[in-house]
Amino acid sequence: MTASIVMTTYNGEEHVEEQLQSLLNQSLKANEVLIYDDGSTDNTINIIRKFIASNDLSDSWKLIQNKENKGWKRNFMEGIWKAKGDYIFPCDQDDIWYDNKLEKMIKIMESHQQINLLVSDFEYMYGEQKVRNKPLDEKNPKLEKVELTKHWLRVDFPGCVFCIRKNMAQKSKNYYDAEYAHDDFFWRIGLFEQSLYILHDELIGHRVYKESTFSKEVLQLKTRPKKIEWLDLSINCCKSLMRMLNNDNITGKEKNLIVGTEKALKLRKKFYQTRNPIYGIMLIKYLNNYQFKKQYLGDWFFIYFR
Missing domain, CATH: 1.10.287 (Helix Hairpins)
Structure with a gap:
């Protein structure tokens, strides 16, 4: 069993080191961490390089600087396709992963071979304040299959809580369009494969901004x-x-x-x-x-x- 983390960065100097530390603190270590920077003009690159060097991570953590700005959608997908792990975890530059995220999700994937895409619950972070994604329903099973309905275009979870089995990642190459967001596309593949499940356990703090790239696109x-x-x-x-x-x-x-x-x-x-x-x-x-x-x-x- 091997695990890859695919992180994309762009001008993320404010929070990127805190996120890197949360990846390093995982109880089950990733076999590789691939960081794709999309042309940062702030101090993001130097922060990442210093973190990798000071923690002696150069064997398994790699920083790749794109020669051209690819945009967040293409940057994520190409990184996911290059990952070598059996399980692939997309990662934003400014969230905080709780220490047992990898361990808990991989344990579920290993024991449930029918799952190709596993997503976890999360907490929103507004500054230093944390808010549940949704009220915890004790009646919900810990592991829930997401059923296919007429509303299959709706995507309920962000890609930063995804665990993607490698065969799904490779399969997506055959059907991907350059404008698809990775989380939207993998979610929909999982729905139609009947292989999408939710782990009802909050495993990351997901930072939210008014001026994020995603929110700007929604406003458009x-x-x-x-x-x-x-x-x-x-x-x-x-x-x-x-x-x-x-x-x-x-x-x-x-x-x-x-x-x-x-x-x-x-x-x-x-x-x-x-x-x-x-x-x-x-x-x-x-x-x-x-x-x-x-x-x-x-x-x-x-x-x-x-």
């Missing part, structure tokens, strides 16, 4: 052109997953869900592009494909009032 979705881009990306995801199902000879419910979702997305795209109310009325047939019914009303507001 508040414009009609960006919404159309998101619809195109989601349609492409349907096509990628359908290719995967065809290659795996999977039929039935899984394919029907993708077909229904793709039809709904294409109709929404026509509605956004043409502003023709007929397409909006036709979308009533696909109300169940919306995670919340108010999102359907939101489409009308977006198209005619923004």
Whole structure:
């Protein structure tokens, strides 16, 4: 059994050393830690180099400086593909991993071979304040399988709490599009493979900012052109997953869900592009494909009032 941590960095000097220390403190040590810096202009590189040298980690910890800025999505995926471990852990530059994260997640993966993607609960960190991701429900099983539904585009956990089995990471190469976020894509593969599980144990503190790259991208979705881009990306995801199902000879419910979702997305795209109310009325047939019914009303507001 071997474990790889894949960390990406960009101008993270404020918190990166604290995160590195939390990786070093793991009760079960990673066999390799790959750190991909995407062109930092602050002191991030020097902090990482000094940490590796002062802790004599150069045999297993590697800092790779990208020759060009790849963006966080591509940077993560290429790093994950290069990882050699049986279990691969994506890592943000500014979280704090609790000491037993690797040990607990690998123990579950070793004893449950049906799991290709395991995610853990986490705590949000707002400055020094920690808040649960969601209220702890004692009735929930410790290990929960995530079931496939019509709302499969929704991703409930960030990639920093993922443990990816190597065969899933390698499989993803065949279906990945350069614009997919790694956490979105692996989550959806796990859903359709029936291999996605949640470990109800808070194993990291996940730092949240108002001005993170992710939050900026979410805000951009508040414009009609960006919404159309998101619809195109989601349609492409349907096509990628359908290719995967065809290659795996999977039929039935899984394919029907993708077909229904793709039809709904294409109709929404026509509605956004043409502003023709007929397409909006036709979308009533696909109300169940919306995670919340108010999102359907939101489409009308977006198209005619923004």
